[in-house]
Amino acid sequence: MIIRSFKYITIIVMLLVLSNPASAFTTLQSGEFVGTNTVIDDDLYIFGDDVIIQGAVLGDILTCGGLVEISGNVTGDVLACAGSVIINGNVEDDIRVCTGTLIVNGNVGGDLLVFGGNVVLNKDANIDGDVIFGSGQMELMGDVGGNIIGEAGDVKMAGEVDGNVKLKVDKLTVLPGTKVNGIFTYTSPKEATIPPGTVAKDINFIEKVVHESEQQITGSFSITLWFIRYLALLAIGLLILILLPNRTEAVARTIPDGTLMNLVMGFILVIAGFIGSIMLFITVIGIPLGILLLFMTFAILYGAKLFFGFWLGNVIFSRLGRESKPWMDMVLGLFILSILISLPWIGFWVYLLITFIAVGAFFSEKKRFYTELKEMDMV
Secondary structure, rough: OOHHHHHHHHHHHHHHHHHOOOOEEEEEEOOOOOOOOOEEOOEEEEEEEEEEEEEEEEOOEEEEEEEEEEEEEOOOOOEEEEEEEEEEEOOOOOOEEEEEEEEEOEEOEEEEEEEEEEEEEEEOOEEEOOOOEEEEEEEEOOEEEOOEEEEEEEEEEEEEEEEOOEEEEEEEOOOOOOEEEOOEEEEEOOOOOEEEEEEEOOOOEEEEEOOOOHHHHHHHHHHHHHHHHHHHHHHHHHHHHHHHHHHHHHHHOOOOOOOHHHHHHHHHHHHHHHHHHHHHOOOOOOOHHHHHHHHHHHHHHHHHHHHHHHHHHHHHHHHOOOOOOOOHHHHHHHHHHHHHHOOOOOHHHHHHHHHHHHHHHHHHHHHHHHHHHHHHOOO
């Protein structure tokens, strides 16, 4: 399930990257919010622990936070990365979300694209376009004007779908009153009970069969592959620690300082790296620079785990009251981190969180280092 869901992660990331960058926008900082009587005639970029939007936004919204709640009207797209996202208002265009929990109570004029742990479309929700998802649990209680395509552990349906439905699930529940006007295709270990008259066209059930021997082989292979990846990551981490010990420790020290700011900065820098690469590719003459920028972006994303793992190992040893050497911090930290990012469903969010924080900390440290050199008239 986790491996298959990465298709949807890729789709979300590419749509975030390929979205048109705003030529002008309004930015709100942590603690600020859009009140009920406020109208923002612009695209809105807002970041913080709690992002509350009660007024109207005549443009797109790009937001990152612990909780994102939109109760007003939005004429453009909503792009969000948050722990929880609640849509109570009306969004006239598309919604693209990476979240732990998504609850939709309002109307969406375009498509809904989401990767998350729990996704709920309540009975009052209405999606005019398609719904594409990868989640742990999905409740489709509202109406969908387009198609539904997704993968989840548990899917429950009760609304009306004008288009086709294509699902890959572990468990499917179709409640009385559900209406599908197109073709219903689903892959599952067990055939679901679908009330008569629910589907206007064909119902296609594809049984997912995994033999016990295959599960054992797959499990052994997964553990071996995980250990190989850990050793490879550790080898690179120890090499970086040998070549750049002071810089590695400096970046690690920056991680807990201004965590939210590091998270926001890391998110913006990663997206900017991908957008910059694509814009250079489009110019043709800038393809070599685009390749270089793309390579640097992926290198930074990979390296982010090293810095965070090093910091994590140091924190664990400190909490245990034990003295440690840098290589011990790297070994333990990367081991714990590798386990965390391999966990079902939450592993991706752990990876996303530590990546953005570590990338932000890396650039914060580079900025501080450059400032020190400048003060010493060395640059």
